[in-house]
Amino acid sequence: MVLSAEESGRLAGLLSGHADRVTARWTESVVASLRGRLSQAELRRQLQELHASMIAAAEGGLVDLDDDQGAELRALLAELSRGRARQGFSATETAVSVYALKDVLLGLLDTGDAHALRDFVAYSRLIDQMGLFTFESYVRTRESLIADQAEQLLELSTPVVKLWEGVVAVPLVGTLDSARAQVVMERLLQTLVDTGSPYAIIDITGVPAVDTQVAQHILKTVVAARLMGADCIISGIRPQIAQTIVALGIEFGDIATKASLADALRHVLRLTGVETARRNHRREA
Amino acid sequence: MDRVPILKIGDVLLVSIQVDMSDQTALQLQDDLAERIVATGCHGVIIDITALDIVDSFVGRMLSTIASISKVLDAETVVVGMRPAVAITLVELGLSLNGIRTALNVERGMELIAAARYDEGGYGPDGDDADTETTAVP
Amino acid sequence: MTAGVDLGTPQTQAIRSDEDVVRVRQLVRTVAVAVKLSLVDQTKLVTAASELARNTLVYGGGGAVEVVTVDNGRRRGVRIVFDDSGPGIADLDLALTDGYTTGGGLGLGLSGARRLVDEFDIRTGVGEGTTITVTKWSR
Numbered sequence: 422m423v424l425s426a427e428e429s430g431r432l433a434g435l436l437s438g439h440a441d442r443v444t445a446r447w448t449e450s451v452v453a454s455l456r457g458r459l460s461q462a463e464l465r466r467q468l469q470e471l472h473a474s475m476i477a478a479a480e481g482g483l484v485d486l487d488d489d490q491g492a493e494l495r496a497l498l499a500e501l502s503r504g505r506a507r508q509g510f511s512a513t514e515t516a517v518s519v520y521a522l523k524d525v526l527l528g529l530l531d532t533g534d535a536h537a538l539r540d541f542v543a544y545s546r547l548i549d550q551m552g553l554f555t556f557e558s559y560v561r562t563r564e565s566l567i568a569d570q571a572e573q574l575l576e577l578s579t580p581v582v583k584l585w586e587g588v589v590a591v592p593l594v595g596t597l598d599s600a601r602a603q604v605v606m607e608r609l610l611q612t613l614v615d616t617g618s619p620y621a622i623i624d625i626t627g628v629p630a631v632d633t634q635v636a637q638h639i640l641k642t643v644v645a646a647r648l649m650g651a652d653c654i655i656s657g658i659r660p661q662i663a664q665t666i667v668a669l670g671i672e673f674g675d676i677a678t679k680a681s682l683a684d685a686l687r688h689v690l691r692l693t694g695v696e697t698a699r700r701n702h703r704r705e706a
Numbered sequence: 707m708d709r710v711p712i713l714k715i716g717d718v719l720l721v722s723i724q725v726d727m728s729d730q731t732a733l734q735l736q737d738d739l740a741e742r743i744v745a746t747g748c749h750g751v752i753i754d755i756t757a758l759d760i761v762d763s764f765v766g767r768m769l770s771t772i773a774s775i776s777k778v779l780d781a782e783t784v785v786v787g788m789r790p791a792v793a794i795t796l797v798e799l800g801l802s803l804n805g806i807r808t809a810l811n812v813e814r815g816m817e818l819i820a821a822a823r824y825d826e827g828g829y830g831p832d833g834d835d836a837d838t839e840t841t842a843v844p
Numbered sequence: 845m846t847a848g849v850d851l852g853t854p855q856t857q858a859i860r861s862d863e864d865v866v867r868v869r870q871l872v873r874t875v876a877v878a879v880k881l882s883l884v885d886q887t888k889l890v891t892a893a894s895e896l897a898r899n900t901l902v903y904g905g906g907g908a909v910e911v912v913t914v915d916n917g918r919r920r921g922v923r924i925v926f927d928d929s930g931p932g933i934a935d936l937d938l939a940l941t942d943g944y945t946t947g948g949g950l951g952l953g954l955s956g957a958r959r960l961v962d963e964f965d966i967r968t969g970v971g972e973g974t975t976i977t978v979t980k981w982s983r
Contacts (some may be wrong), residue, residue: 600983605883610790617810646791650786650808650815709955726869729898760869760887762894763952791887799891800942836881 422484422545424552432544433479436472436527443525444469450521454514468518471497492497492646498551502558506566515559518551541609581612588620590682591636594627597629602638609642613651620693621646621657636671643676652692654678656685710735712742718750718819719743719781720812724757734770738770750819751776756787766801773806782822784808786798786815812815850874854912859900859926868909869907870922873912878918881982887923889980892957893923896926898955904974914979921962921981929973936968 424432436443448465455464474494483488487507492664496518505515526544530537579601591609609621623639625631631639635680642654655678658666708731713720719742721735740752753769755761761769773783786809796803809815855875867875872893876886893909900907908927933939942955952965957965963979 603884607790607794610793613810614790617771619810619814638749640799641794645790645797645800648792648793648803648808649788650784650810726866728866730862760891760894761875762891762898763956764894764898791884794884795960797885798959799895800889800952800959801956803957821891 423546424484426482426484428540428543429479429483430541430669433476435526435595436476436479438512439529440472444472446525447522448526450524451518467501469664486547486554502555503562506559506562512556512559516552516556519548519555522676523548523638545599581609581614582694584622584686585690587618587624587693588686589616589618590622590624592624592627597628597635599634599638602635606638606642610645610649613646613649619651620689621651621653621654622682622689623655624657624682625662631662631665633669633671636666636669654688656680712738712781714748716747717748718752718816719748720752721752722754727765727766732765736768736772740775740779743776743781744830749781749823751781751783752812752815753783753785754787758792759789761792761796763799763801767797767804771804782807782819783819784815786810786812836838846943848957856910858908860906865894865897865901869894871911875913879913879922879982881922881980885980885983886961891970892960892982893924896978897951900926900928904930919958920983921979923977923979926937926976932972932974934970935967936958938967955969
C-alpha cells in the first residue's frame with residue numbers, strides 16, 4: 422500500500438477539479454523532453470486518457486498500483502510504454518512522461534500547508550510506482566523485440582536455394598555460431614526431403630572463420646545427409662579456413678570439397694548427367 | 707504381436723514400417739524378409755522408414771542385418787525415407803549404418819536398385835575397361 | 845496416447861517386457877512434446893530413452909522408469925530416471941566406451957545415450973542395481 426484511501430480520494434479530487442490545467446501543464450512539460458518526435462495532439466490524447474484513468478482508479482479507492490482498481494491504469498501504462506519502445510524512445514523519455522505529473526501536482530498544491538505536503542509525498546509514491554511499471558513494460562517490449570529480430574535474422578540469413586533439378590545449395594554468409602549452424606543444417610536436410618534432391622552444396626565462401634564446433638556441425642550434416650540418401654559437397658573453402666581445418670586436425674575424410682560453387686555444381690552435374698558430358702567430350706576429341 | 711507387411715512389386719520387395727516396433731517385431735521382420743526373398747526370388751528390397759520417428763541402435767542393427775542377409779541371398783537393400791531428425795540423432799548416437807544403401811524416397815530407391823541390377827548386367831560383353839563406371843547411370 | 849499429461853506429477857512406467865520399451869518411448873515423447881522440445885531434441889531424447897530402457901530390461905533384468913518435467917527458471921526440460929535392481933555394472937568406464945558390449949548389441953547404448961542428452965548421471969555397483977538419470981533442456 423503506497424497511499425491511504427483518503428489520500429487516494431483527495432488525489433481524485435485534485436485531478437478532476439483542475440482537469441484542464443493538469444493535462445495542459447502535463448503535456449507541456451513532457452513535450453519538451455520528447456523533442457518533437459511525438460505530436461502535441463497525440464501526446465495530449467495519451468495523457469488525457471492516463472489522467473482519466475487515474476481519476477477513475479483513485480475514485481475507486483486505489484491504494485496500490487497492483488490493486489484490482491489499478492487494472493485499467495496498468496493496461497494503459499503498458500500500452501504507452503509498448504508504443505514508446507517500438508517508436509524508439511529511450512527508457513528515460515518513456516518514464517518522464519509519467520514522472521512529469523509530479524511537478525504538475527506540486528504546482529497545484531499549497532506548499533505552505535503541512536497536510537498538503539504529506540499528501541504530495543503519498544501521490545509521489547504512487548507516481549513512482551507507475552514510473553517503475555512503465556519502465557518494466559518498456560524493457561519487456563524491448564526484449565521481445567530483440568528476440569523477434571534475432572529470429573528474423575536467423576530466417577533471413579539461411580536461405581536454401583534450388584540450384585538445379587535435384588541440386589540444392591546453402592550459401593552461408595557471416596559468422597556461424599553453433600546455434601545458427603544447427604538451424605541451417607536442419608533446414609538443409611528438411612529441404613532435401615521436401616524437394617527430393619539427392620545433392621546438396623554447402624557454400625562457405627561468405628564465412629570469415631570456422632571453429633571446431635562449426636566444422637563438426639558441417640561434418641555431422643554431411644554424414645546425416647548420407648544416411649538419408651543424399652550427397653553433400655562443400656565449396657568455397659578459403660585459404661585461412663583450409664589452414665584452420667588442418668591445424669585443428671579436423672578430418673574431412675572422403676567428403677567432396679570444391680574451390681567454388683560453380684565447380685561444385687559442375688561436379689554434381691557430371692555425376693548426374695554423365696551421358697551428355699561424355700558425348701560433348703567425344704565430339705571435341 | 708504386430709507383424710510388418712511385406713509387399714512385392716515386380717522384382718522388388720517393399721517393406722513400409724508404419725508402427726513403433728517392439729524388438730520382437732523387428733526380429734520377426736528380419737526372419738520374414740529372408741524367407742520372402744528366397745520364396746519370391748526378388749533381387750531388391752526397399753525398407754521405407756518414413757513413418758519411423760526414431761531409429762535406435764536395435765533397429766539400426768536390424769537394418770544392417772537385413773542388408774547383409776539380402777546380399778547373401780543376392781538381393782540389394784535400400785533404406786528410404788529417413789527423417790532429418792532421425793539422421794541427426796543417428797550421427798550423434800554414433801551409428802553409421804555401414805553397408806546400407808540409402809535413398810530419399812521410394813522412387814529414388816527403385817532407381818538405385820534398377821541401376822545396381824543394370825550395373826551387374828553391364829559387366830558382360832560391353833563392360834569394356836575404364837568405361838564401366840561412367841556408363842553405369844543410364 | 846494419453847491426452848493432456850499432468851506435467852506436475854512424475855509419470856512412471858514399469859519395464860518388464862519388450863512392449864514396455866515401446867511404452868517408455870511413447871511416454872517420453874508425450875512429455876517432450878508438452879515441454880516444447882524441438883523436433884530434433886525430442887528425437888534425441890526418445891532415442892536415448894529407448895536405449896536405456898532396453899538396457900534396463902536386458903542387463904538389469906527389468907525395472908522402472910520415471911519421467912518428470914523440470915524447470916531451472918530459464919528453461920524447461922525433461923528428466924528421466926531408469927532404475928533396476930539387477931547385477932549392476934562392474935567397470936563403469938569400460939561400459940561407457942563406444943563399442944563395448946556384453947549383450948551382443950552394438951555397444952552404443954550407454955555411450956550413445958550419454959551423447960544424446962544434456963545431463964547424464966549413473967549410480968551403480970556390483971549387486972546394487974543401476975540408476976541412470978538423464979535430462980534434456982529446451983533450447
